[in-house]
Amino acid sequence: MSEKLTGKAFSDGIAAGKVTGGRCETCRSQFVPPRLICPVCGSTKVAPVEYCGEGVVEAYTVNKTPSSKFRDVQPLVVGIVRLREGPSISGMIVTDKPDEIRIGMAVKFNPMKRGEKAVLAFISS
Amino acid sequence: MTRFHNKVHADKTGREIFVEAALEAATSVDKGFAFRDAGMLVLGNFTSDVFEGQGHTAALMADWLGINPVPALRVEDACASSGAALNVGVLAIASGMTDVAIVGGVEKMSQLNTEGVTDALALAADNVYEIPVGFTFPSIYAAIASAYLHKYNARWEELAAVTIKNHVNGALNPKAHFQADIMATAKRIGEKQGRTFTNEMDFLNSEFNPVVSSPLRLFDCCPVSDGAAVAVLAADDVAKRYTDTPIHIAGIGQASDTIALHSRPDITTLSATVKAAGDAYRMAGVKPRDVRVADVHDCFTIAEVLATEDLGFFPRGTGGKAAEEGRTSLKGEVSINPDGGLKAKGHPVGATGAAMAYEMFKQLRGEADAVQVDGAEVGLIHNVGAAGATVVVQVMRR
Numbered sequence: 001m002s003e004k005l006t007g008k009a010f011s012d013g014i015a016a017g018k019v020t021g022g023r024c025e026t027c028r029s030q031f032v033p034p035r036l037i038c039p040v041c042g043s044t045k046v047a048p049v050e051y052c053g054e055g056v057v058e059a060y061t062v063n064k065t066p067s068s069k070f071r072d073v074q075p076l077v078v079g080i081v082r083l084r085e086g087p088s089i090s091g092m093i094v095t096d097k098p099d100e101i102r103i104g105m106a107v108k109f110n111p112m113k114r115g116e117k118a119v120l121a122f123i124s125s
Numbered sequence: 126m127t128r129f130h131n132k133v134h135a136d137k138t139g140r141e142i143f144v145e146a147a148l149e150a151a152t153s154v155d156k157g158f159a160f161r162d163a164g165m166l167v168l169g170n171f172t173s174d175v176f177e178g179q180g181h182t183a184a185l186m187a188d189w190l191g192i193n194p195v196p197a198l199r200v201e202d203a204c205a206s207s208g209a210a211l212n213v214g215v216l217a218i219a220s221g222m223t224d225v226a227i228v229g230g231v232e233k234m235s236q237l238n239t240e241g242v243t244d245a246l247a248l249a250a251d252n253v254y255e256i257p258v259g260f261t262f263p264s265i266y267a268a269i270a271s272a273y274l275h276k277y278n279a280r281w282e283e284l285a286a287v288t289i290k291n292h293v294n295g296a297l298n299p300k301a302h303f304q305a306d307i308m309a310t311a312k313r314i315g316e317k318q319g320r321t322f323t324n325e326m327d328f329l330n331s332e333f334n335p336v337v338s339s340p341l342r343l344f345d346c347c348p349v350s351d352g353a354a355v356a357v358l359a360a361d362d363v364a365k366r367y368t369d370t371p372i373h374i375a376g377i378g379q380a381s382d383t384i385a386l387h388s389r390p391d392i393t394t395l396s397a398t399v400k401a402a403g404d405a406y407r408m409a410g411v412k413p414r415d416v417r418v419a420d421v422h423d424c425f426t427i428a429e430v431l432a433t434e435d436l437g438f439f440p441r442g443t444g445g446k447a448a449e450e451g452r453t454s455l456k457g458e459v460s461i462n463p464d465g466g467l468k469a470k471g472h473p474v475g476a477t478g479a480a481m482a483y484e485m486f487k488q489l490r491g492e493a494d495a496v497q498v499d500g501a502e503v504g505l506i507h508n509v510g511a512a513g514a515t516v517v518v519q520v521m522r523r
Contacts, residue, residue, distance in 0.1 A: 007253055031388070033254055039388065059392060061267035062339040063259060067244055070259045078259040080268060080387045088387040090255045098339075103275045120258050 004048035005034040014111050015118040019053050021087060022046040032087045053109030054125060055083040062098045081107055081122055092121040100124075126150075126354035126483045129302045129471030131235040134351040139173050139182065139233040140189045146229060146353035146476075147190055155368040158357055160190045164223025166197040167214045169207025169230035170475040175245040176234050190227070201475075203249035204424060206230060207354070208478025208508025208517035212377045214358045224363040229355035230480070232473035242349050246474070249511040251385040263346055263425065265386055265512050267338035270427040273393045274340060276442070281340050282326065283445025284426040288344045289325045290454055291423065291462050295469025297495035302350045302471030345426040350471030354479035356486070372489045375503075376409025376520035378402060384514045395513030398435035402507070402518045406437075409520035411503055413437030416459060416520070418488050418498040420481040422509035423466040432507055433461060436518075455498060463488065463496040478508035478517060489523050 003009060005022055010033040013020040021032030026043035032051065037044055060079030063070070070076050077093040079101075093101060094112060107122035127134065127146045134142050151158045168183040179185070187197035200210040207230025214228035234242055246262045255265065273279060288307065295301040296309065305313070311328035315321050322328040334342045357367070364371040378401035386392050406412065413436060421436065423429035430444035438459050439447045447453055453461035464470050464484040467477060485504040487493040493501075501523075508517045 039383070059268040059272040059386075061264045061271055061341075062336070063261060063264040063267070064336050064338060065239075065243070065261065065263065066259060067247070067256075067261055068240060073259065076259050078264055078268070079271075080392070090251075090258050090260060090385065090387045092258045103271065 002036070002048065005036050005046060007033065009048070010034055011117075013050070014120050017111060019051045019083070019089070019109050019120070021049055021051060023049045030086050032083065032089045051083050051085050053083070055081040055107060055122075057093065057101060057103055057105045057107055058082045058088055059103065060093060060101055077101060089120065092119055094121050094123050126300060126476070126480050127352045128300050129350040129352035129473055129476070129480070131302065131348060131350055134233065135235060137233070139177050139179065139231050140185055142233060142351060143186050143229060143231040143353040143355070144189050146231070146355040147227065150355040150357055154357060155370070156366065158367055160192045160227065163192060163195060163225045163227040163357075165214070165217050165226045166190070166192065166195055167210040167217070167226060167228045168197065168199045169210035169478055170199055171201060171203055171206050171232060172245055172248060173231075173233065173475075175248070176232065176237060182231070186229070186231070202515040202517070203510035204422070204472070204474040205478060205508040205510030205515040205517050206475040208481065208506070208519070209379060209515065211356065211478055211482055211519060212379055212517060215374055215377055218358055218360050224360040226358045227355060228358055228479060229353060230476035230478060231353035232475040233351045234349050234473055235351050239349065254385050254387070261338070263341060264338035266425040266427055267341045268386060269392050269431070269512065270340050270425070273427060273430070276393050279442065279445050283449050284345055284430065285326065285329050286445065286449035287423060287426040287429045288329065288468060290448055291429075291466040291468040294455065294463050294496055295465025298464050298470060301465045301469050302348050303465070303469045307344070341425055341427070347424050347467040347472040350473045352471060352473035352476050352480070354476050354483045356479055356482045370490055370523075372486045373522050374519055375411070375522045376405035376407065378404030378408070378518040380404070380516050382514050382516075384511070386512050393431070394441070395431055395435050395509065395516060397513050397516035398432060398507065398509070398518070401516045402436050402505075405505070405518040405520045409522070411520055415503045416505045417503060418460045418463060418485070418501045419505040419507065420462055420464065420466070420484050421507040422477070423462060423468050424472055424509070426468065428509065429461065429466065432509075436505065436507060455496060460498040463493065463498055478506070481506035481508060482519070485521050489521055
């Protein structure tokens with residue numbers, strides 16, 4: 001197993017300020033997070049890639065009923081961001097002005113430190 | 126099936142709720158049925174492990190029905206568990222392994238508080254890449270709603286039309302969790318709070334319908350309920366032993382999709398619904414326009430809108446409008462969720478698919494009383510696991 005195609009590599013990348021994923025050498029699909037088998041064509045010829053971290057909001061919600069782990073994040077906006085390279089990923093959207101978020105809005109990756117861990121998060125760009 | 130409710134089963138365990146549903150199923154069989162007639166038990170159950178601290182629930186139910194050593198199998202496909210169990214029962218009979226199977230579902234959820242239930246349901250989402258960024262189950266469907274409303278320039282009021290319609294139906298269903306339409310609910314709350322509401326939307330736009338996860342509000346979400354439902358399946362040539370008016374499972378389908386919403390090319394459709402329904406329609410030899418009545422998986426209002434489009438009843442982007450125009454009501458061209466749906470009937474997750482089969486059995490036999498849909502010859506049931514990572518469809522006919 002390529003160590004760069006694991007969940008640990010992905011979360012280590014987030015903590016280090018990088019969004020990583022995989023690129024299929026057979027069908028050229030790109031995906032995030034990394035995985036060993038291409039979800040599009042089934043090829044196992046997958047290479048690790050690093051994304052630029054820029055993208056646009058594809059869907060979002062202001063979560064008013066978060067789990068206890070996220071009570072301290074106000075407002076808690078979560079969404080799906082389509083990265084410039086093509087694939088989409090779930091992330092927090094950090095903002096003081098949730099009313100100003102729009103689908104199609106440009107955002108960039110900006111991990112949020114939470115204790116030992118880093119949460120995949122974006123800010124307006 | 127038992128009533129679906131958050132209080133009436135408070136003092137019972139999951140097994141007792143299941144036995145209650147099974148006893149009703151057995152005693153309702155026209156020519157009589159003994160549990161020991163069954164050669165297999167298939168149970169849909171999502172996570173009694175978390176809700177009740179009880180695993181190994183299929184063998185447990187077989188034990189409590191007194192049918193050991195009949196093989197008992199638990200199916201876990203999140204909220205689609207008993208829809209999937211129904212398909213497994215069909216396959217068991219089709220294989221020739223048995224002629225008669227007991228298929229059911231159960232979930233006892235109410236002993237956990239809302240937060241505990243939210244955490245338990247989150248197990249059905251991607252617990253590595255979705256939940257850790259702040260998603261919850263309602264917020265995943267809320268993200269779908271945001272994309273849908275944006276793509277089709279649709280209005281939240283179209284979603285609210287689903288709420289209003291399903292509560293109208295639920296008010297007529299003695300098994301439903303909520304047996305009050307929105308105006309009756311508004312009146313009850315208004316009397317307590319010294320407020321009057323002029324119509325349903327006046328209430329649904331008020332602070333008594335708070336945002337859960339934008340754009341979804343409280344009345345866009347199904348409640349937390351306890352309950353169970355049980356069906357008896359028999360091979361075609363054996364069914365006449367039990368009844369002269371069996372309901373046929375004419376087509377089945379099941380499909381999977383990515384667990385995480387973000388991995389899908391388009392989140393304004395559940396592609397697993399399209400696939401599962403296509404397979405079920407083909408097997409049954411029917412088209413969407415042949416379906417007069419359907420129970421679809423409306424865990425959130427947006428889910429019913431997507432379902433009515435993905436099942437082929439309405440073009441994309443028009444499902445909400447169709448609900449608003451009454452085209453999915455009891456008298457509409459295709460009656461959706463005559464039993465009140467998950468929204469008003471309740472959603473004990475593992476029991477929902479079996480409860481849909483219960484409703485469709487009654488509809489197609491013309492025994493659905495106050496919610497009977499005229500001309501119900503072909504019906505469809507549609508059970509979704511999580512945000513469409515599992516979808517199960519059955520087409521049923523008289």
